[in-house]
Amino acid sequence: MTTTNKYMNIFHELSNDIEKGIYEPNTLLPSEHELCDRFATSRETIRKALTLLSQNGFIQKMRGKGSLVLGINKMEFPVSGIVSFKELQKSLGRDTHTTVHKLELNETNDWLSSQLECDPGSFVWEIARARTIQGERVILDKDWILQSHVPSLTEEICADSIYAYFENKLGLAISYAKKEFTVEPVTDEDRALLDLDGDSHIVLVKNFVHLEDTMLFQYTESRHRLDKFKFVDFARRK
Amino acid sequence: MTTTNKYMNIFHELSNDIEKGIYEPNTLLPSEHELCDRFATSRETIRKALTLLSQNGFIQKMRGKGSLVLGINKMEFPVSGIVSFKELQKSLGRDTHTTVHKLELNETNDWLSSQLECDPGSFVWEIARARTIQGERVILDKDWILQSHVPSLTEEICADSIYAYFENKLGLAISYAKKEFTVEPVTDEDRALLDLDGDSHIVLVKNFVHLEDTMLFQYTESRHRLDKFKFVDFARRK
DNA sequence: TAGTGGTCTAGACCACGTG
DNA sequence: ACGTGGTCTAGACCACTAG
Structure with missing residues (x-):
């Protein structure tokens, strides 16, 4: 995990150290001054890395004292942020399988062109x-993707990770997303494609995914069985 | 909204301008250099404010071009972050009422002392x-709060906003929280205190709230009727 | 008083987009 | 070539915590 960014590299190195237990919960990180020496960089650069650690729940910065290592992020899965199904399951080491039920190229109807703007x-x-x-x-994941950004697509790619294909093969820069979580009545399609045990509802996660140029290029509905849905978030008070 | 922080003030001023439509979606903000002049400050300080705007979904920064104003955050409610019920409903201008069914001081049992550590x-x-x-x-909001941090509490405070009381009257610094969203079967208590229409499940939001000194001081279960639950999130790709 | 983090500055050089 | 944002620096001063 080496990028060209000094502060990102420092962030990754320190977060890995915390996850590996080199820095233990309820102990202090080295001071910003010491980190400047260790990474041979300026304090503002160290502080950018520490700010990322704080925003991601790794540390709590305390004025006059130091940066305290927190105990969260221990094997919890943070669905917060933009993480694909494949990436998430891989990080959890789970035994999973994907079945592609549909892969079609269609013209948008009114509803869809409004969702995809x-x-x-x-x-x-x-x-x-x-x-x-x-x-x-x-x-059940249902995706709608503008063909203008993705000329071709195969079942093999869909069975693996479409995000990996977009980012690594097509060079698309996925930047941000708006997500909506609601609970909706099950549809006939849900009943046909999922093992629902007579449930009356599913959790619906709508995902509006934008590229770096702010273009909305993908709309996704992720339909989860109630008892298997869990979303974990870390938030800081404004 | 004036704090002692230059970059926070700039963030608030610019975000208000965007919400008021002074800067319209799909137009560019003034360049960082121009903002330096306008706010009589250095570029890194301007950039701290712009980073906040970006993280909160107000703008998309584009190298070589400028900062594009986005169209989200328009009357959408961002439950992301730590926002109390009262604050949220007030920002939406909704007609709401709170009924206090229980306010007791009890000794913890095993389950509770493990939740509150x-x-x-x-x-x-x-x-x-x-x-x-x-x-x-x-x-249905169920709260458990350590008495060591909150010596006394009244029905009037609970009917209003306990967060306002904690922060303004007690000077408690609420800092961060871990949230878990799941769907659970309804309990007899849910049925007694909510208008459920025979629903079999509710959405459960567990909230572990920490102070600035990292002390876990509050555990909350927020139990939502399925059809009235909606959570909106803005996320950026790592 | 010494050490910590919080904020701010005035530069520098780079990478990218547009003309 | 020029203006934009992205990164980085080497300081400065302040506020807070500790012994």
């Missing part, structure tokens, strides 16, 4: 994938 | 409050 008649990839975790089909 | 036998305030929105009781 695109011209009516634009072409979009429509994908439906069921996620099997420990033998049960518990998540 | 405190010594068994510590005393905690136990609060149960139902939230009525537009005539329906749709949220």
